[in-house]
Amino acid sequence: MTASSTISAKAELERYIDAQEDKGMLRFITCGSVDDGKSTLIGRLLWDSKLIFDDQLAALEQASSKVGTQGDNIDFALLLDGLQAEREQGITIDVAYRFFSTDKRKFIVADTPGHEQYTRNMATGASSADVAVILINAEKGILTQTMRHSYIVSLVGIRKVILAVNKMDAVDFSQTRFEEIRKAYGEFSHDLGFDEVVAIPLSALKGDNVIKPSANMSWFDGPTILGQLETVDISSAEQNDAFRFPVQWVNRSSSDFRGFAGTVAGGKVQTGDPVLVPSSGQIGTVARIVTFDGDIQEAVAGQAVTIELEEEIEISRGELLSTPDARPDTGDQFEAKIIWMNEEPLLPGRRYLIKLGTSTVPARVTDIKYKVNVNTLEHVAAKTLSLNEIGICNIALERELSFDPYAVNRTTGSFILIDWYSNATLAAGSIDFPLRRASNIHRQFLDIDKKARAEIKRQRPMMLWFTGLSGAGKSTIANIVEQKLHERGKHTYILDGDNVRHGLNKDLGFTDADRVENIRRVAETAKMMIDAGIIVLASFISPFRSERQMARDLVDDNEFWEVFVETSLDVCEERDIKGLYKKARAGEIANFTGIDSAYEPPENAEIRVDGGAGTPEDAADKIVGALEEAGVI
Amino acid sequence: MYDADLSHLRRLEAEAIFVFREVVAEFEHPVMLYSIGKDSSVLLHLARKAFFPSTPPFPLLHVDTGWKFREMIAFRDKIVAEYGLRLVVHTNEEGRAEGVTPFTHGSSRYTDIMKTEGLRQALDKHKFDAAFGGARRDEEASRAKERILSFRTATHRWDPKNQRPELWSLYNARVGKGESVRAFPLSNWTELDIWQYIYMENIPIVPLYYAAKRPVVERDGILMMVDDDRLPLEPGETPVEKSVRFRTLGCYPLTGAVISQAATLPEIISEMLRARTSERHGRLIDHDQAGSMEKKKQEGYF
Numbered sequence: 001m002t003a004s005s006t007i008s009a010k011a012e013l014e015r016y017i018d019a020q021e022d023k024g025m026l027r028f029i030t031c032g033s034v035d036d037g038k039s040t041l042i043g044r045l046l047w048d049s050k051l052i053f054d055d056q057l058a059a060l061e062q063a064s065s066k067v068g069t070q071g072d073n074i075d076f077a078l079l080l081d082g083l084q085a086e087r088e089q090g091i092t093i094d095v096a097y098r099f100f101s102t103d104k105r106k107f108i109v110a111d112t113p114g115h116e117q118y119t120r121n122m123a124t125g126a127s128s129a130d131v132a133v134i135l136i137n138a139e140k141g142i143l144t145q146t147m148r149h150s151y152i153v154s155l156v157g158i159r160k161v162i163l164a165v166n167k168m169d170a171v172d173f174s175q176t177r178f179e180e181i182r183k184a185y186g187e188f189s190h191d192l193g194f195d196e197v198v199a200i201p202l203s204a205l206k207g208d209n210v211i212k213p214s215a216n217m218s219w220f221d222g223p224t225i226l227g228q229l230e231t232v233d234i235s236s237a238e239q240n241d242a243f244r245f246p247v248q249w250v251n252r253s254s255s256d257f258r259g260f261a262g263t264v265a266g267g268k269v270q271t272g273d274p275v276l277v278p279s280s281g282q283i284g285t286v287a288r289i290v291t292f293d294g295d296i297q298e299a300v301a302g303q304a305v306t307i308e309l310e311e312e313i314e315i316s317r318g319e320l321l322s323t324p325d326a327r328p329d330t331g332d333q334f335e336a337k338i339i340w341m342n343e344e345p346l347l348p349g350r351r352y353l354i355k356l357g358t359s360t361v362p363a364r365v366t367d368i369k370y371k372v373n374v375n376t377l378e379h380v381a382a383k384t385l386s387l388n389e390i391g392i393c394n395i396a397l398e399r400e401l402s403f404d405p406y407a408v409n410r411t412t413g414s415f416i417l418i419d420w421y422s423n424a425t426l427a428a429g430s431i432d433f434p435l436r437r438a439s440n441i442h443r444q445f446l447d448i449d450k451k452a453r454a455e456i457k458r459q460r461p462m463m464l465w466f467t468g469l470s471g472a473g474k475s476t477i478a479n480i481v482e483q484k485l486h487e488r489g490k491h492t493y494i495l496d497g498d499n500v501r502h503g504l505n506k507d508l509g510f511t512d513a514d515r516v517e518n519i520r521r522v523a524e525t526a527k528m529m530i531d532a533g534i535i536v537l538a539s540f541i542s543p544f545r546s547e548r549q550m551a552r553d554l555v556d557d558n559e560f561w562e563v564f565v566e567t568s569l570d571v572c573e574e575r576d577i578k579g580l581y582k583k584a585r586a587g588e589i590a591n592f593t594g595i596d597s598a599y600e601p602p603e604n605a606e607i608r609v610d611g612g613a614g615t616p617e618d619a620a621d622k623i624v625g626a627l628e629e630a631g632v633i
Numbered sequence: 634m635y636d637a638d639l640s641h642l643r644r645l646e647a648e649a650i651f652v653f654r655e656v657v658a659e660f661e662h663p664v665m666l667y668s669i670g671k672d673s674s675v676l677l678h679l680a681r682k683a684f685f686p687s688t689p690p691f692p693l694l695h696v697d698t699g700w701k702f703r704e705m706i707a708f709r710d711k712i713v714a715e716y717g718l719r720l721v722v723h724t725n726e727e728g729r730a731e732g733v734t735p736f737t738h739g740s741s742r743y744t745d746i747m748k749t750e751g752l753r754q755a756l757d758k759h760k761f762d763a764a765f766g767g768a769r770r771d772e773e774a775s776r777a778k779e780r781i782l783s784f785r786t787a788t789h790r791w792d793p794k795n796q797r798p799e800l801w802s803l804y805n806a807r808v809g810k811g812e813s814v815r816a817f818p819l820s821n822w823t824e825l826d827i828w829q830y831i832y833m834e835n836i837p838i839v840p841l842y843y844a845a846k847r848p849v850v851e852r853d854g855i856l857m858m859v860d861d862d863r864l865p866l867e868p869g870e871t872p873v874e875k876s877v878r879f880r881t882l883g884c885y886p887l888t889g890a891v892i893s894q895a896a897t898l899p900e901i902i903s904e905m906l907r908a909r910t911s912e913r914h915g916r917l918i919d920h921d922q923a924g925s926m927e928k929k930k931q932e933g934y935f
Contacts, residue, residue, distance in 0.1 A: 014899070016906070025641035093794055096777040097770040099823045106641045108821055120798040124780075127800035156800070248654040253687040261683070263651050263802075292682035302639045304650035304683070317658050341798050355803050358658070416803045423807035428800040 023101070026229060027108045029125045030164075031153065032135035033145035034114035037166045041135065041204035042111050045211070045226065046100055093118055095125035104230040114145055119388040120341035122149060123428060126156045127414075130234040133162045133225070138171045138201070142184050148374040151390065154192035155337055155430060157410050160232050161189070163199040164225060169206055173216040191377060198228055242326035243267035243275070244404070244412050246357040247319045251306050259290055259306035260315055262358070265411035266404075267323065268300040269307070276324040277313055278402040283324055284309035318359035320402040320412060328402040328412060329434040335369070335394055336406075338417070338429035340385035347384060348393075349448040351455050352426060356415040359401050363417070367394040385427075394435060406430035420455070453533030457491045460632045461530040461559065464623070465551060466539040467602060468565035469594050470580055471572035473611040473619070477565060478539040480620035485535060490633055493529055495522055496539040510591050516547055523551035530555055535632070543599040558630075563623060564602045567611030569594045642830055646679065649818035651802060652781055653683035653765070656816045657690055659806035660763035663816075664721070666752075667693035669705040670882040671838050672767030672819060675827055678836045679818060680765070681716065692719040694755055694764070698747040699729060700884035702860050708839045723755035735886040736865055744887075753789050762813045763806075771823045781820045787811030828905060832898045841879045842901065844893040848872035855889035 030038040096111045110125030126132065132153040136146055153161065163185055171177045182199040189197060200209055201217055202225060208214035211226045223231070244266035251259040269275065273286045289296045290306040299305045307321070315321075322328050340346050346365060354363035370379040371391040385391045406413030417427040454461045464481070466474040475496050485492045501508070505521055508514040519542055526536040542548050552560040572594070573581040584592035591597045602608075607626055609619035627633050639647070656663055665680060667673050680689040695709060713720045725733075728746040735743045756764060770777045780796050782804040797805055808814060819827070831838060848859040850870045857864070859872040864886060866872075877890035878901070895901040 016902075023641060025644055094778045094796060096774075097821065098777065099771050099821075121796070124798045124800055128802075248651070249658045249684075251684065251687055253685075257686060259686075261654050263647055290686065292685040300639070302644060302647055304647040304654075306685070353807070355805065358655075360807075410801065414801045414803065416798075416800060416805060418805055418807055423805070423809060423812075425797045425799070425805045428798065428803075 023104065023106055024234075025106045025108065026131060026232070026234060027110070027129045028131040028133055028229065029095075029110045029112050029122075029129040029153075029158075030133045030135060031112045031122055031126065031149040032114060032164075033137065033140075033143045033149075036114060036135035036137045036146075037204045038114065038135050039111055041133070041164065041166065041202075041210065041225070042098055042109055044204050044207060045109070046098060094121045097125075102226065102230060107229065112149075116145060116148065116388060119148065119152070120339075123152050123156065123339055123341070126153055126158065127428070129156075129158055131160045131162065131229065131232055132158045133164050133229075135164045135166050136181055136185070138165050138167045138174075138177055138181065141181055142188065144375055146185075147188060147377075148388075150189055150192060151372065151374045151377070152339065154189075154194065155339060155390065156428075157406060157430065159193070159195040160234065161194050161197045162225065162228050162232075163197055164204075165199060165201045166204050168201045168208060168214075168217065169203040173201070173208075173214070175201075175217070175219045178220075188377075196232075198222065198232075200225055200228065241267045242328075242409075243269050243273070243321075243323040244328065244409060245269065245275070245307065245321040246412065247315060247317055247321060248358050249317060250315070257308070258312075259288075259308045260319075260321065261304075261306045262321075263304045264299050264301050265357075266301055266409045268298055269323075270298045271295075274324050275307075275309070275321045276327060277315055278320055278322060278328060278330045279400070280313070282311075282313050284311045284313050286310075318357070318401075320357055322402070328404050330400055330402045331434045331436070332397040332400045333366075333394060333435040334403065335392065335432045335435055336415070336429040337390065337432065338365075338385070338393055338427045339390045340387060340427050342419070342424055342426040343387055344419075344426075345384045345386045346391070346427065347449075347452060350452045351420060353418040353420060354395070354397060354415050355418060356401055356403055357412055360418070361401065362398040362420075364396050365393045366396045369393065392432070393429075395429070403431055403434075405433050420458075450531050450533060453531075455533075457489075457533055459490050459533070459535060461533045461535060462632055463526045463530060463536045463538060463551070463555060463560050464563050465542070465548060465560060466537065466563045466565055467542045467548060467605075468567060468611060469569060469572045469599055470541055470592075471575045471577055472565040472567035473616055474539045474541075474565045476616045477563075477609065477611070477619045477623070478537045480616055481623050482537055484620060484624045485627075485633065488633060490535055491533065492535045492537060494537045494539065495526060495529075497541075500525075510589075512544075512591070512597075516544070519544075519547040519551060523547075523554050526551070527554045530559055541593050541599070543593045543597065545600045545602070548602065561606040561626075562602050562604075563607045563609065564605035565609055565611040565619070566601070571612045642826060642833065645822055645826060646682070646830070648802075648821065649676075649679045650683040652804070652816055652818040653680055653689075655802075655804050655806065656763050656765065656782070656814075657684070659804075660814075662759065662761045663691040663763040663765065664694045664756075664759065664761040665689070665691055665765040666767070667695050667709070667720070668767065668883075669695065669701065669709050669839060670767070671827055671831060671842060672769065674836050674838050675822075675830055676765065676767040676819060677712070677716075678834060688717055691765075692721050694721045694723065694759075694761070696748060696751045696755060697722050697724045698743075698751065698884050699724060700735060700747075700863075700886060702839070702841055702858070702882065702885045702888075704841050705839050705882060708837075712837070721755065721759065723751060723758070725751035725754060734863075735884060740887050743884075747884075756789065756813065762808060763816055764813065765816045765818060767819050768817050769819050769822050769824070769827075779817065779820070781817050782806065783815045783817065784808070785813045785815060789813070791815075825902070825905060828898070828902045832902065839882060841882060844876050844878040844896045844900075846874045847877050847890065849875050849877055849890055856891070858885055858888075858890055860885040 030041055032038055093113055098109045100107050112122040112125040134150060165178050165181050178201040200222055201220055202209035208216055209224045211224055213224055245262050245264055247260045247262050249261040251261050269286055271286050271289060274283050276283050286307055287310045288308040289299050320328055348365045348368055351362050351364055353360055368382045369392045371382040371389050373380050382391055404412040413431045415429050416425050419426050466478050468474050478494055482492045482494055500522055505518050508518050522538055526538050529536045576582055583589045584595040593599050607623055609622055725747050733743055733746045768776050780799045784797055849856045850872050856877060876894055878893045879890055895904045
């Protein structure tokens with residue numbers, strides 16, 4: 001290689017990079033119902049902009065003839081449906097990202113699935129897009145999925161839409177048909193808040209109006225798909241320019257450096273600017289804006305930097321640094337639109353985790369105001385949201401956070417809900433506005449069940465039924481178990497003769513009938529406590545199997561454990577802490593269990609502890625260990 | 634939100650830095666897979682930017698199959714020393730003891746054992762709960778489908794049909810015991826972006842990317858460099874000196890060279906702009922079977 005050709009290659013490249021530097025980037029999605037030709041459109045764009053490599057083409061030709069749906073033609077969809085299952089089923093399951101560029105722009109396109117069951121994947125692709133290309137099959141017109149996707153596009157904040165009326169070749173390139181669809185879509189989308197909807201008739205398969213204007217539709221004088229993508233204005237006029245900076249990570253590179261690492265989420269910041277720390281209300285001053293390439297004077301939205309303040313202010317991950325002139329909302333309640341993305345339905349009152357900005361805190365949906373029928377945009381009353389349903393909800397956080405309405409800032413106004421246990425991403429949401437406590441005093445009926453109540457305590461409610469002779473050690477062991485559970489933050493309650501016989505059951509004596517009624521009332525009380533989410537420790541001699549079985553039958557499977565405190569009559573009588581055995585032997589107490597009334601020992605107790613040998617502490621440890629193993633605590 | 638004036642590379646850079654910081658803030662034991670290639674070089678550069686003035690607060694992990702180009706290992710050791718990084722090198726010793734090589738076990742089995750299994754061993758051994766990788770969505774069809782934070786079960790499996798939704802830049806970083814994520818800060822970069830960025834930022838890369846006279850043999854349509862005397866030559870094969878370079882680097886018996894005169898970055902990039910084959914073309918493992926990358930990824934390959 002000669003020196004001169006090196007120089008010319010370098011000059012050529014530098015010219016090229018300069019041109020690249022001026023290029024903006026546009027991220028868009030293609031969406032619409034299955035068979036609207038989304039993948040075909042992208043394949044066509046890649047193909048016509050010569051971004052399909054020879055080896056990819058060879059693989060594509062091979063796959064097309066094997067599983068393609070276009071006869072001898074290349075099936076462009078196969079270029080995008082990269083998963084084996086997608087190719088086999090001929091459907092798109094998950095969003096695929098593709099890259100191409102023209103002289104004017106770099107493009108990242110997310111091809112999203114059309115099937116309703118994969119709506120969450122469509123939302124994934126939409127959330128990072130500037131523009132949505134919504135495809136409609138000219139033969140079929142507007143379908144449910146068209147409307148669902150349009151609504152989600154609007155929900156994630158996309159304001160620029162290209163309505164691509166595809167498969168025009170199948171309707172003889174009919175202008176009437178195109179106008180029909182354009183008008184119908186305009187009526188439907190009127191309330192979705194789009195700034196611009198540009199309708200384009202095309203045939204992705206044949207290439208009409210994709211890159212080149214169509215000779216078959218000379219009646220259309222609008223842009224081609226690519227022409228519109230290259231020129232659509234995405235500098236969001238509505239974008240709030242108030243400085244926002246969610247702190248991601250505190251950088252302590254040395255004892256005298258403490259910087260706050262994050263990405264500017266709105267507006268800009270300069271050295272010397274005052275910044276508000278919303279949680280404490282303190283205002284600091286930007287001392288330095290640190291980057292690997294040296295300190296800078298100003299950072300703009302989208303830039304990842306590290307900010308050092310003049311003052312020593314306690315700031316950790318999750319804080320939202322802001323300009324004091326236009327403060328974010330700080331509070332623990334807001335109204336939001338959410339799209340539910342899990343097979344398990346949304347339960348109001350249940351404790352979820354919310355990730356908002358760089359904070360993750362427990363939160364609850366306190367009220368579903370209504371859900372949206374995406375076919376008609378009608379509001380429908382709802383007590384829950386199922387997979388892919390969209391609702392307007394009130395959300396309460398367990399800790400105050402700072403945020404903005406989504407219309408003001410997409411980054412500080414969006415959140416996801418996460419399941420405590422499975423860690424699944426359950427929902428995505430955008431904040432409409434904050435709620436003040438006063439404005440939200442009126443609460444609607446909440447469907448709070450046993451599980452919801454127990455989850456607040458992070459426990460499984462159940463009844464531990466301690467049975468055994470008088471003096472066997474039931475109450476002593478139950479008390480130690482309760483202490484141990486309490487130490488772990490579990491919510492418990494002990495029901496025993498002392499607190500029941502003096503109140504609830506003070507009308508009962510010790511006849512067999514009264515004993516049965518005594519146990520029945522205790523069991524019913526314990527059942528309510530289980531429904532309240534509590535771990536109940538019931539400590540009663542309860543000599544009869546049938547009554548213990550009755551208690552067991554009152555509650556769900558796995559909610560009842562029989563704990564048999566097995567202590568021989570001799571040991572109990574020797575202990576005789578309350579002097580009852582002596583009285584019974586003397587004939588002063590009738591119907592005393594073990595003396596003149598039978599004790600029917602459990603045959604299948606879940607736990608059996610020896611009340612004669614070992615300490616009560618050991619017995620309690622055994623019980624707590626078993627609870628742990630069973631996942632109760 | 635971003636300023637419309639930020640160039641696409643600065644946007645991609647900021648996105649990658651954001652991912653690095655999120656993962657470091659949310660996970661206990663992150664690690665960065667360092668494969669010594671150009672994507673790893675860019676990844677490391679971005680990591681250094683993300684945590685500056687601190688050094689990246691995680692070690693690098695190199696799963697060494699024993700068949701890397703010698704120049705790669707020399708480059709690795711130099712970079713680690715220069716930047717003051719911690720390097721963990723792991724080799725599947727059982728595989729090595731059993732004599733698993735690309736020649737004896739075929740590229741597929743060899744990759745399973747020495748790379749995928751080696752990687753799983755290393756992740757388990759050090760209990761890493763998040764691993765950064767340099768994979769890009771433009772590389773291959775199944776990669777194009779993957780999330781930036783990609784969940785892995787306790788057995789390191791990827792379930793492509795049931796990925797977590799990933800909206801905006803809100804990455805769900807919650808995992809259960811033994812579960813982990815792979816984090817891909819370069820997801821939205823293209824090969825051209827990588828090269829442009831290397832040029833713009835003056836990032837050091839292994840010299841094998843530049844064209845030079847190297848001894849090669851042609852086998853099954855692939856130009857194979859004779860990096861050391863462990864390459865068994867087939868009858869009739871004689872290494873010949875050719876001006877070649879590599880578009881991608883892996884184990885030398887599995888990585889094809891391309892004939893090229895491009896000895897400088899500008900030349901490489903202008904050659905790329907005219908290229909008619911994708912870079913993974915030189916990788917033997919992708920061609921074994923349809924959906925082979927997806928299958929490997931499900932099993933734990935990066």
